[in-house]
Amino acid sequence: MKRKHRDDITAYSFLAPTIIIFVTLMVVPILFSAFLSFTEWNFLSGISGIKWVGFGNFKKMFGDSTFRYAVKNTFIYTFTTVPVSIGIALILAYLLNEKVYGKKVLRLCFFIPYISNAVALAAVFKVIFRENGPINMFCQNVLKMEELPRWFADSNLNKIPIIVFLIWTSIGYELIIYLAAIQNISPSLYEAAELDGATGLTKFVKITIPLISPTTFYLVIVRLITTFKLFSAVNVMTFGTPARANTTIVTRIYEEAFNNYKFGYASAQAWVLVVIILIITLIQFWGQKKWVHY
Structure with a gap:
């Protein structure tokens, strides 16, 4: 040989x-899920219970108001949290890259929520935003509000705790990535800009932001995909409350599969989520030519 x-x-x-x-x-699970999306199957009936329905599950989704609402909620969570968290992380990274007292401790403080258990953090947020929680106590004792907010019961407020949670837990990762990108920029560029009379804001806008645009592009893609797969925060913070209406696509898939045992319909919804993420990612790759610095 x-x-x-x-x-x-x-x-x-x-x-x-x-x-x-x-x-x-x-x-194997991915291929089996693709097959199941064209079937009607109750897991308890065994393999013999699989019934071929073709595109029936996908047609059913167009008339499913709960699924449409889940898609709407997912887009709301995604396009409110991703830009805000990335913007805050960029500003913090730029500031913490300068001579700031205790910046190593501050970096650690921002990063800890990202590496902490999401379920435990969501449970803490649920306590913080409940009717007799710290937030409402502050509103009552400091702001002197007569009618306290019902964060999870009020349809106008029930998304705020989840949005705040997503922003808070994602900033740490984005901050570390941005710090690495900013530290990779040559100091000579800033020195040349200072000789030309550029201010700190000018250097940030004209040098920092363009040169770290590949990092921004990466973070946007990663955060979009992560937020579209949102499950733990919504499931923990809204379970057992009237605010189940703020369900996401993934929580809806979970309910159909493991509560209703409609694995075929759940698989079809999962593949719709895959297509949505793929389309948004392709749009991002197409648009990067217009704003990403190479």
Whole structure:
């Protein structure tokens, strides 16, 4: 046997366990989900209970007001939290890159929420925003409000706790990524700008923002995908409250699959989510030519 063939066999032998796990836990479920999206299936009925319905599940979604509302909510969460969190993270990263007292501690404080357990943090936020929680106590004792906000029961307010939670927990990751990008900018560019009389704001707008645009592009893509997959925060913070109307696509998929046992319909909804994320990502890649600095 030639040495090259022997080396190939050795390499594939080491890769085999990973490939088997990937195919078993990723490829097979994805393909099975694609098949199920065209069927009607109650998991409890077994494989023999699978009934082919073609595009019936997708047609059903167009008339499903709950699913349409879930899509609307998902877009609201995405396009309110992503720009705000990225903007705040960029400003904080620029400030913490300067000579700030205790900046290492501040970086750690901002990063801790990102690495903390999302379910535990969501439970804490649920307590903070409940009717007798710290937020309402502040409104009552400091702001002297007579009628306290019902954060999860009021349809005009029930998204605010989740939006605040998403922004707070995502800033840490974005901050660290932006810090790395800003520190990679050559100091000579700022020195040349100072010689030309540029102010701090001018340097930030004309040098920093354009040169870190690839990082911004990366963060926008990652945060959009992450927010579209929002599940834990909504499920924990609104479970058992009248505000179940602020469900997202993923929570709706979960309900259809594991509460209603409609795995075919849930799979169809999951693939609609895949298509939505794919379209938005492709739009971002198309638009990057107009604003990303290479």
